[in-house]
Amino acid sequence: MIEIRELRRDFGGIRALAGVDLRVEAGERRAVIGPNGAGKTTLFNVLTGELPATGGTMRLGGTNLDSLTTWQRARLGLARMYQRNELFNPLSARENVLLSITSLGGAYRPLRSPTSAEVAGAEAVLAQVGLEGRGAVPARALSHGERRQLELALALARRPRVLLLDEPTAGMSPAETQRIAALIAALDRSLTLLIVEHDMDVVFRLADRLTVLHEGRAIAEGTPDEIRSDRQVHDVYLGKVVES
Amino acid sequence: MSRPALARAAIVAVAWLALATFPEWSQFWESSRFATGIIRQILIFAIFASSLDLLVGYAGLPSLGHAAFFGGGAYAAAIAAQRLGTDELVVSLGAGILGAALLALAVGFLAVRAVGIFFLMLTLALAQMVFAIAFQATDLTGGSNGFSAVHRPILFGIDFNAAGNLYLLVCVTFLLVLLLLWRITTSSYGRALVGVRENERRMRALGYDTRTLKLSAFVLAGAIAGVAGALSSYEFRFVSPNDVALSTSVTGFVMVLIGGAGTLFGPVLGAAVVLLIERVLPSQLPAQTVLGIVFILFVVFARQGIAGALRRMVRA
Numbered sequence: 261m262i263e264i265r266e267l268r269r270d271f272g273g274i275r276a277l278a279g280v281d282l283r284v285e286a287g288e289r290r291a292v293i294g295p296n297g298a299g300k301t302t303l304f305n306v307l308t309g310e311l312p313a314t315g316g317t318m319r320l321g322g323t324n325l326d327s328l329t330t331w332q333r334a335r336l337g338l339a340r341m342y343q344r345n346e347l348f349n350p351l352s353a354r355e356n357v358l359l360s361i362t363s364l365g366g367a368y369r370p371l372r373s374p375t376s377a378e379v380a381g382a383e384a385v386l387a388q389v390g391l392e393g394r395g396a397v398p399a400r401a402l403s404h405g406e407r408r409q410l411e412l413a414l415a416l417a418r419r420p421r422v423l424l425l426d427e428p429t430a431g432m433s434p435a436e437t438q439r440i441a442a443l444i445a446a447l448d449r450s451l452t453l454l455i456v457e458h459d460m461d462v463v464f465r466l467a468d469r470l471t472v473l474h475e476g477r478a479i480a481e482g483t484p485d486e487i488r489s490d491r492q493v494h495d496v497y498l499g500k501v502v503e504s
Numbered sequence: 505m506s507r508p509a510l511a512r513a514a515i516v517a518v519a520w521l522a523l524a525t526f527p528e529w530s531q532f533w534e535s536s537r538f539a540t541g542i543i544r545q546i547l548i549f550a551i552f553a554s555s556l557d558l559l560v561g562y563a564g565l566p567s568l569g570h571a572a573f574f575g576g577g578a579y580a581a582a583i584a585a586q587r588l589g590t591d592e593l594v595v596s597l598g599a600g601i602l603g604a605a606l607l608a609l610a611v612g613f614l615a616v617r618a619v620g621i622f623f624l625m626l627t628l629a630l631a632q633m634v635f636a637i638a639f640q641a642t643d644l645t646g647g648s649n650g651f652s653a654v655h656r657p658i659l660f661g662i663d664f665n666a667a668g669n670l671y672l673l674v675c676v677t678f679l680l681v682l683l684l685l686w687r688i689t690t691s692s693y694g695r696a697l698v699g700v701r702e703n704e705r706r707m708r709a710l711g712y713d714t715r716t717l718k719l720s721a722f723v724l725a726g727a728i729a730g731v732a733g734a735l736s737s738y739e740f741r742f743v744s745p746n747d748v749a750l751s752t753s754v755t756g757f758v759m760v761l762i763g764g765a766g767t768l769f770g771p772v773l774g775a776a777v778v779l780l781i782e783r784v785l786p787s788q789l790p791a792q793t794v795l796g797i798v799f800i801l802f803v804v805f806a807r808q809g810i811a812g813a814l815r816r817m818v819r820a
């Protein structure tokens with residue numbers, strides 16, 4: 261489903277991505293782990309087209325992405341949850357989700373309100389992420405945990421084929437973390453997931469396979485058990501997570 | 505229709521009927537004719553200001569060149585009527601709308617590539633180019649002398665030369681344009697424009713081609729400004745470079761901000777305030793200074809404009 265070859269991205273002298281190879285099968289749930297600054301968010305930004313690549317090539321379900329814009333990639337079924345929320349702050353939670361849903365029906369309906377099916381769809385997605393009854397609340401008035409749930413709802417509402425999740429549990433209380441992890445675990449198995457996450461319990465619970473990113477390179481890949489027993493991974497990442 | 509919607513529709517209908525019959529019920533007032541003329545001009549500028557509000561208040565595109573489409577529409581209407589030798593409303597109004605829309609397509613194509621203050625500067629600079637063309641293409645526009653003796657149009661044998669008929673034309677057009685803008689801003693498309701204003705990055709990630717979306721709004725707003733421009737050419741029987749000038753763009757912007765951006769009806773009130781200050785204030789008072797002071801007061805004390813202040817009063 262996702263095929264990345266030799267992907268590079270420089271920021272001036274900084275090599276954020278120094279030739280990343282990554283293959284994710286359809287329906288797979290892949291975690292990308294690694295220390296801060298490893299290039300995980302940059303990988304997502306380049307994959308969605310929000311940052312141009314310095315080199316390398318990307319494919320999504322067989323389609324070459326390299327010359328496509330962000331919105332064209334989204335229409336191929338690529339959706340994302342940002343590490344730092346990107347919401348429509350003054351709009352209600354329901355209107356936030358509606359903007360995601362109505363994008364499927366086309367933006368140019370200047371004389372029509374959202375259909376009742378679209379409104380019902382928005383309610384269903386809000387319920388799916390645990391925001392039932394909160395639809396009328398402006399995004400900016402939601403709690404941090406709820407804003408993360410809404411962030412996920414925006415990505416889910418387009419019924420994507422591939423979903424990128426950038427630290428879905430960042431800044432959440434243990435209870436909220438449990439809730440959102442359960443929510444992600446319950447997603448349709450046909451959805452391909454790429455998850456960046458620091459909470460190793462969540463990672464080992466959700467992921468079929470893991471890729472370890474370090475200084476812009478994928479230094480290891482394998483099942484949760486293989487990664488747990490990998491010495492190099494311990495040295496650059498897991499050891500530190502356990503210590504801290 | 506739900507009951508609140510029905511009530512709102514009734515209020516709008518009654519208010520509009522009162523407005524449209526103003527010349528009749530005010531005829532025993534000695535200043536009735538003068539007042540009717542002022543109202544016509546207010547409504548024409550209200551169309552202009554609410555079209556700008558679609559950009560400023562909804563799509564978050566602070567255009568400082570909107571007069572290019574107002575004046576462009578006025579020139580297109582007047583020139584088409586003269587060259588084609590017809591007074592048909594459909595021809596001149598159609599030319600005004602089409603001319604303004606094409607101009608907005610050209611300006612917008614370049615301008616929507618920039619954001620924020622750069623968008624503002626770019627619209628200003630491109631509108632100044634339109635101004636220069638209006639000033640220099642003497643054969644077409646009459647240059648600095650302007651384009652005078654514009655004919656008032658006819659439609660189905662109704663001659664809008666008669667002041668009463670012209671007043672009705674302006675009232676009806678005003679109503680249709682505001683209903684259209686209201687429908688557009690509450691539609692899926694209008695919500696998408698608000699989405700672009702609030703978070704363009706997220707909109708792109710949701711699969712919206714935001715650049716084309718912004719361009720479409722720019723052209724739509726330009727076309728409606730062209731309607732106002734055509735009406736203005738009928739009203740004054742005169743089109744001049746002043747109609748495309750920066751000062752007219754600024755006036756539109758001030759109307760939007762005084763009235764309340766993103767409310768559609770606010771800019772209508774803003775147009776009324778500005779024109780009343782400009783046209784009705786005793787001539788001993790410096791109108792531009794008064795307008796400046798009023799504007800500053802709004803910026804400091806009522807950021808949401810008249811519409812925002814009214815809303816707060818209703819809630820309290």
Ligand SMILES: Nc1ncnc2c1ncn2[C@@H]1O[C@H](COP(=O)(O)OP(=O)(O)O)[C@@H](O)[C@H]1O
Nearest residue numbers: 271274275276295296297298299300301302303
């Ligand atoms: N927009 C940017 N401009 C300059 N440097 C950046 C930018 N984004 C990321 N970087 C740098 O690229 C490296 C990888 O960052 P990032 O992808 O955010 O890491 P991660 O998400 O794994 O913590 C870091 O050194 C970071 O400072």
Ligand SMILES: [Mg+2]
Nearest residue numbers: 300301302343
């Ligand atoms: Mg990151």
